Amino acid sequence: MATDRIAVERVDEYRWRVPRTGGMRTDGLIFADAELMHDLEGDQCVQQVVNVAHLPGIVGPSIAMPDIHWGYGFPIGGVAAFDEREGVISPGGVGYDINCGVRLLRSPLSVDEIRPRLPALIDSLYAGIPSGVGSSRSDLRLSQPELERVLEHGARWAVKEGYGSERDLECIEAGGSLPGDPDAVSTRAKKRGFAQLGTVGSGNHFVEVGYVAEIYDEEAANRLGLAPRTATFFIHSGSRGLGYQVCDDYLDTMVQAAGRYGIELPDKQLCCAPLTSPEAKAYLGAMNAAANYAFANRQLMSHYVRRSLTTIFSGDVADRTDLVYDVAHNIAKFETHQVQGQRRRVCVHRKGATRAFPPGHAELADRFQDIGQPVLIPGDMGRYSFVLVGTPGAFNETFGSTCHGAGRRMSRHQAKKVARPRNVPKELEERGILIRAASRRTVDEEIPEAYKDVKQVVDVVHGAGIGKKVVKLVPIGVVKG
Amino acid sequence: MTYRFLPHTADIRVAIEAPSLELLFAEATEVMRQLLAGDSPVESHLRHPVRISTGDTAELLLGYLRELLYRFDTDRFVPARVAFDMATPTQMAGEVSGEKFDPARHQVQPEVKAVTRHGLVVAHKDTGWHAEVLFDL
Structure with a gap:
């Protein structure tokens, strides 16, 4: 088949190859079923898979997950690995919202115990976690030294300040702390970060109350404490304005650097620098610092979820609400992988993709050694989300990566048009889902039918062996920006 | 002068037409007002100086819009209009007037994360200036 004249x-059943042609240094590899592949016709994202395959030092194929869609330079849902000596790093391969990611908490309560207090709980979450465009906290404004410590230590800073426990850190990718360099973060970026820690933001970000509705892998579900009808809290947010500014700043740097290092780009948005260059080192330090901000942000939001639980439910409910896992969706990291029989250190760019390490991987905490890394895949606000675990298949084929969500199928304009004559919050309430949002426009733009069916996306990665389904979660309450 | 939103699945893409460079920037200010406060009227109580110098006109427009977004994210400043001291294809200086975002009077909009170079076009034609900008949401 041809997608916009690309063969x-x-x-x-689940894999499509884009053969290497012209200036491509490798093939493209797209994970999709026939229907999802058909949806990509006319979309520029397949061209973006091809464009990424042109970059110097790419190792293995330019990979796209089944939730792929058109992004900035790299497609969203893209994975690409680059040799540590001959490869490059690109801010467009990470995205504006550095370490946009998700975390899942499970409570000791069942959905049946939560349901009678749900309106009060949702109101408390909405009041306790600022949401909406440019949202900020009046009760937590970081000083300059505090912000620097957040950028250096991430979620570890938050736990040290009393926002969570050491156990939480074991359940966060990279322990919630990457080697960030606060000095590589501009004054502008820092100014955007002082008052936004502990806030959701807007768009597709959310705090969601749900429950375990279906179990696919009983052993893994038991190990994760996800028994049938367990009430859960799903948090989706990232590095807020600080991360957007870091991306902006280093796109400017990389546009200059690409020319200086003689890197030919099929698209200016792929601007990048050799991994061995000072520009790359500075970006890595700043990106990791922004990633730390995001880890701390989600850690603080967990604290505010627990605070709401303390307010609404008596006893030790909050103390017994444990973190299941926290994963990044937008990040670049050095990792060691087997490539054509050889161990190689590569810089893996995941943009709208999730790390999915298999059982036994040395980077996983002991508690995940036998089941593999939990992978959290949010869907839309009206249907369901999934918890998976990483697999050897993902490690062998996709640099230990899998999908990250549903992906939009309707433009914001289309969604608003469809939603305008309807009362979407009332519709959701009739289906048992309470919603609180800072803006009607966000709710309209985020209607469930604006997204692909995340089950279809997850079934592809499960079928292809690059992720293994554990449980399905169904929402009962959502706080949106 | 005019602007219109172009189809895009995940983000916001805008095309702007204007007979002069000053009016192109005035229209870009209006686009930003729309993205930040919807259809709500915005008063001109506050003023911020703006001065940008770049290598080409596309980067000039990018720099200007980024500046407006930064002001909003840090000071909640919503632009209403721009007055120029000077505007050339590579430099601009002037004053942006507007007011602080007030949730009681202004419609809360989805967050604009960034102004991007993706598909960024600024071109001078016989009829005036044409620009296309993609905002990351």
């Missing part, structure tokens, strides 16, 4: 060959 694509079907490999099997």
